Amino acid sequence: MPTKLAPxxxxxxxNFRVVLCQTSHPGNIGSAARAMKTMGLQHLYLVKxxxxxxxxxxxLSTGAADLLEQAIVTDTLAEALSGCAFxxxxxxxxxxxxxxxxxxxxxxxxxxxxxxxxxxALVFGTEMSGLSNAELDHCQxxxxxxxxxxxxxxxxxxxxQIMCYELRMAALQAEDLVDDNLTPNSQAEFATIDSxxxxxxxxxxxxxxxxxxxxxxxxxxxxxxxRIYARIRLEKEEVNLLRGILTLTVTPRKHDKY
Amino acid sequence: MPTKLAPxxxxxxxNFRVVLCQTSHPGNIGSAARAMKTMGLQHLYLVKxxxxxxxxxxxLSTGAADLLEQAIVTDTLAEALSGCAFxxxxxxxxxxxxxxxxxxxxxxxxxxxxxxxxxxALVFGTEMSGLSNAELDHCQxxxxxxxxxxxxxxxxxxxxQIMCYELRMAALQAEDLVDDNLTPNSQAEFATIDSxxxxxxxxxxxxxxxxxxxxxxxxxxxxxxxRIYARIRLEKEEVNLLRGILTLTVTPRKHDKY
Numbered sequence: 001m002p003t004k005l006a007p008x009x010x011x012x013x014x015n016f017r018v019v020l021c022q023t024s025h026p027g028n029i030g031s032a033a034r035a036m037k038t039m040g041l042q043h044l045y046l047v048k049x050x051x052x053x054x055x056x057x058x059x060l061s062t063g064a065a066d067l068l069e070q071a072i073v074t075d076t077l078a079e080a081l082s083g084c085a086f087x088x089x090x091x092x093x094x095x096x097x098x099x100x101x102x103x104x105x106x107x108x109x110x111x112x113x114x115x116x117x118x119x120x121a122l123v124f125g126t127e128m129s130g131l132s133n134a135e136l137d138h139c140q141x142x143x144x145x146x147x148x149x150x151x152x153x154x155x156x157x158x159x160x161q162i163m164c165y166e167l168r169m170a171a172l173q174a175e176d177l178v179d180d181n182l183t184p185n186s187q188a189e190f191a192t193i194d195s196x197x198x199x200x201x202x203x204x205x206x207x208x209x210x211x212x213x214x215x216x217x218x219x220x221x222x223x224x225x226x227r228i229y230a231r232i233r234l235e236k237e238e239v240n241l242l243r244g245i246l247t248l249t250v251t252p253r254k255h256d257k258y
Numbered sequence: 259m260p261t262k263l264a265p266x267x268x269x270x271x272x273n274f275r276v277v278l279c280q281t282s283h284p285g286n287i288g289s290a291a292r293a294m295k296t297m298g299l300q301h302l303y304l305v306k307x308x309x310x311x312x313x314x315x316x317x318l319s320t321g322a323a324d325l326l327e328q329a330i331v332t333d334t335l336a337e338a339l340s341g342c343a344f345x346x347x348x349x350x351x352x353x354x355x356x357x358x359x360x361x362x363x364x365x366x367x368x369x370x371x372x373x374x375x376x377x378x379a380l381v382f383g384t385e386m387s388g389l390s391n392a393e394l395d396h397c398q399x400x401x402x403x404x405x406x407x408x409x410x411x412x413x414x415x416x417x418x419q420i421m422c423y424e425l426r427m428a429a430l431q432a433e434d435l436v437d438d439n440l441t442p443n444s445q446a447e448f449a450t451i452d453s454x455x456x457x458x459x460x461x462x463x464x465x466x467x468x469x470x471x472x473x474x475x476x477x478x479x480x481x482x483x484x485r486i487y488a489r490i491r492l493e494k495e496e497v498n499l500l501r502g503i504l505t506l507t508v509t510p511r512k513h514d515k516y
Contacts, residue, residue: 152296
């Protein structure tokens with residue numbers, strides 16, 4: 001868990017660069033740009049892309065075309081990493097190397113701490129074979145998505161999406177902005193205890209009236225009904241609605257009046 | 259945090275269905291199937307897809323074509339939800355409704371607990387406008403990805419990827435299988451303390467020899483060097499390698515010997 005950071009953690013997302021190495025399909029570059037922007041990242045570096053710029057990349061970036069326009073194309077990974085303090089290589093598998101390998105959630109948490117002072121790179125390999133060993137040697141840490149071992153083939157942009165999502169969550173966490181409950185504040189007023197008791201009394205009376213509740217053998221019926229309604233946290237208006245039903249249960253309205 | 263569950267939590271991923279409502283682009287259906295399979299989900303339901311089956315869907319599903327073959331197409335959301343105990347609607351924005359809205363991480367954690375006993379549905383709306391209010395009324399909970407408020411437009415398959423990823427992480431967590439450190443167990447033996455002390459003594463001697471360490475004013479140099487090497491957790495072979503360098507620092511090998 002990152003400690004509280006001096007600069008707003010969400011601003012730290014601008015201190016990241018996504019580096020795509022030798023991407024074959026320009027559409028993946030566009031989708032990766034879109035994925036980055038949805039999570040608040042902006043700096044895209046492309047090491048020897050097969051085709052760029054490309055209309056297919058632009059089409060798939062949708063509202064993130066600005067990231068493509070500002071993307072930096074380099075001949076080598078070393079150039080793309082220039083100025084970075086830390087590079088995290090994305091790996092789809094465990095490798096027999098002495099690199100430290102962590103899951104993307106841990107990597108994101110570590111990366112946000114480092115990004116507080118220095119730029120951090122996220123390095124992605126080709127669609128077919130990932131990062132080469134020579135490329136991995138430029139990275140200080142490997143990060144892996146704990147995917148289905150029977151089918152771990154994430155699309156490149158999907159891997160970018162998850163890594164950037166975890167960075168955003170780590171940044172939000174550092175600012176205590178992860179909202180488990182995002183429910184909009186309701187303008188509605190909750191029913192008071194008095195009004196709830198009024199409802200329960202009305203319900204009991206009605207159940208007696210229709211013969212569902214047997215006063216000689218009540219069998220904890222009211223307790224069980226209270227337990228159901230208590231879970232709902234009824235609003236004031238909702239209690240009125242339910243009592244309306246009870247009233248008409250006892251005295252049906254004659255529809256031919258209308 | 260879900261409590262330990264009786265059935266292996268990863269098997270619970272088979273107790274989920276992904277329901278895509280009125281998807282316009284068949285490519286998104288294929289990409290969504292791939293995203294699901296990478297995370298271990300398999301049941302795909304399609305409510306009134308514009309075009310399905312479709313070659314573009316199959317092409318983008320790559321190794322997940324089996325999910326498309328087994329996908330169930332329905333006319334209504336109610337049919338797609340039949341047999342489910344719980345439906346989570348994905349929302350890209352806060353809505354002025356009384357639905358409970360949580361972030362996808364919390365939703366995943368809750369969903370894994372429910373899936374221990376009953377099927378759970380994840381419901382995704384159209385690419386353009388998400389879920390309609392009528393569709394939302396079939397859901398018990400809304401889940402939201404806490405995206406960049408300035409650009410929250412995730413691709414449909416990207417949203418499926420993140421939700422399924424969070425489910426997989428929640429399932430792994432329930433089994434204590436989230437591995438923060440995935441570094442392969444090295445076969446290599448770590449250097450013993452004795453061997454490290456031998457190295458430090460050799461290093462000090464060498465630094466004295468080349469005049470870098472001044473015995474009159476050592477300035478905590480050895481302490482600082484120890485602190486550097488301690489962080490590495492040197493392996494036995496690596497200590498030998500470093501001591502080889504020290505030996506040749508003092509007595510260079512004559513290369514013309516070879």
